[in-house]
Amino acid sequence: MSRSVPIWIGKTDDTAIPPRVRLRIFERYGGICQLTGRKIRPGDSWQADHRIALINGGTNSEDNLWPVLAEAHKGKTREDVAVKSKVARVRAKFLGTYPKTKRPLKGRGFEPSRKVSNHE
Numbered sequence: 507m508s509r510s511v512p513i514w515i516g517k518t519d520d521t522a523i524p525p526r527v528r529l530r531i532f533e534r535y536g537g538i539c540q541l542t543g544r545k546i547r548p549g550d551s552w553q554a555d556h557r558i559a560l561i562n563g564g565t566n567s568e569d570n571l572w573p574v575l576a577e578a579h580k581g582k583t584r585e586d587v588a589v590k591s592k593v594a595r596v597r598a599k600f601l602g603t604y605p606k607t608k609r610p611l612k613g614r615g616f617e618p619s620r621k622v623s624n625h626e
Contacts, residue, residue, distance in 0.1 A: 516566035523554050523571065531571050541578040551576040559586035562593075 514527045523531075531554050537546045546552045555574040558564030574582065598604040 514568040519560050519566050521566060527568055527571075528554050531568065532573050535573050537573070539575045539578060540572040541574045541582060544575065546573060546575065553579050555579050555582060559583075559590070561590045562586060 511530075514524065516523070532546070532552075538544070539546055539552065540555075540557075552573050552575050554571045556564045556566070556570050557572055558570055560566060564570050595604065
């Protein structure tokens with residue numbers, strides 16, 4: 507069976523998701539929040555979330571969207587940003603561009619060595 511409607515793809519990452527696409531996403535997943543597993547009821551605030559976040563290489567297209575409750579979406583967004591930050595830090599360290607600390611750790615240093623005489 508072929509798809510009768512082409513998959514929506516946003517022209518840019520900032521392109522808003524049209525209401526007709528939000529409805530298709532909602533119906534495709536049976537109105538179930540994909541993060542909590544709870545049925546989205548009338549009056550619940552829900553959002554179309556990118557499964558793979560845009561900042562982590564995801565696309566702004568219908569096949570990368572799923573319905574999630576607004577509260578659960580906040581937590582997932584926090585995790586996505588944390589992953590992006592970690593990847594950026596690791597990459598910067600690998601490339602040698604990660605800023606070095608301004609204040610190195612201070613220790614008590616080494617004890618002065620004792621002179622050992624050969625005549626003992």
